[in-house]
Amino acid sequence: MAIKTSDLNARLFGKTNKRHVTTPQQAQQAAKEQAQVIELAVAGEEKVQFELVRIPADQVKSKTVVFAENAREQSFLNEHALSDVLVTLRERGQQYPAVGRKREDGKIEVLDGSRRRMSCILADKEFLVYVGENISGEHAKFLSDVANAHKPLSLFEKGKEMLAKLESGEAEDQKALAKMFQCSEALVSGALKAADLPLELLQAYPNVADLGRPTIVKLHKQFNGLGDQQRNALLAKCSEKGVFVWQRSEAQGVTRITKDVTETIEAWIEELAPSKPMASAKTDLIKGRASYTRKGSNLALNLKKVDDALMQEILSFVEEKLK
DSSP states (O other): OOOOHHHHHHHHOSEETTEEOOSHHHHHHHHHTTOSEEEEEGGGSSEEEEEEEEEOGGGHHHHEEEOTTOSSOGGGOSTTTTHHHHHHHHHHOOSSOEEEEEOTTSOEEEEEOHHHHHHHHHHTOOEEEEEESSOOHHHHHHHHHHHHTTSOOOHHHHHHHHHHHHHHTSOOSHHHHHHHTTSOHHHHHHHHHHHHSOHHHHTTSSOGGGOOHHHHHHHHHHHHTSOHHHHHHHHHHHTGGGOOHHHHOOOOSHHHHHHHHHHHHHHHHHHHSOOOOOOOOOEEEETTTEEEEEETTEEEEEEOSOOHHHHHHHHHHHHHHHO
16 A cells, blocks of 8 residues: 555654654654654654764765665666656755665665656756664565555565565465555566566666556567577667667657557567468458468468369369469
């Protein structure tokens, strides 16, 4: 179930500046005021103090990294996928600080706020992050998972989570996954198909989160219908000279760019593996007695109520014509 920003902050920040926060609105306001120190009861257990750190725009890439177990695929985060954040950030700056932990090498590992981090990089803005120390891997995963509930994951990202459950034995099959993730088996099937697709193919699109199950299922079928050599050739086209397909499109708007990318990929697939011509419909020559089907240079005759004598005449005629 999606969590609103206010509810998310209420779950993350229990106390701010020694004030006791009891409602989502108070928690939201506390985070918005960017208090220098926040005390957070992680997963309702151990309390950790987080200090607000401001990282200059030109140092965000070098001084921060994203938590490795974050379910969100970072390579999908571009200006289209982050448009909802970028508009506000460019006008008013970062409204809510991210949450992270200090690593042994001195870098800050972002647990909650990977979208805000990348938005700051793209918009060339300073990055605000509450940093805590001595946060265990288990608690780090909790913070990351709770934060990701605010912005729905793409089918690919959901599929990766589901695949991990299958591989770990936590879920036996797709039916168990549907129950675990509270969704339909059809969605589970689509998510697993998405997770089976290579990143290079999905990165062709401006916003992977916009790709619905029908598009994913069709793309999966088309891609898996190719041979290994053809697949490699297609992926090479998708990231030719380090430029993604959506970046080469002249269309305007995410919807039109997405349509353009789909048509481009389908055209490439057709070039690599031309589809077989469909068999033509049966044509009646004499209704109820004779019909034929034409496919390329082949001709198939279907004759009914033919005795031995007529059969011999017809076969002799055909033999004579085809000599």
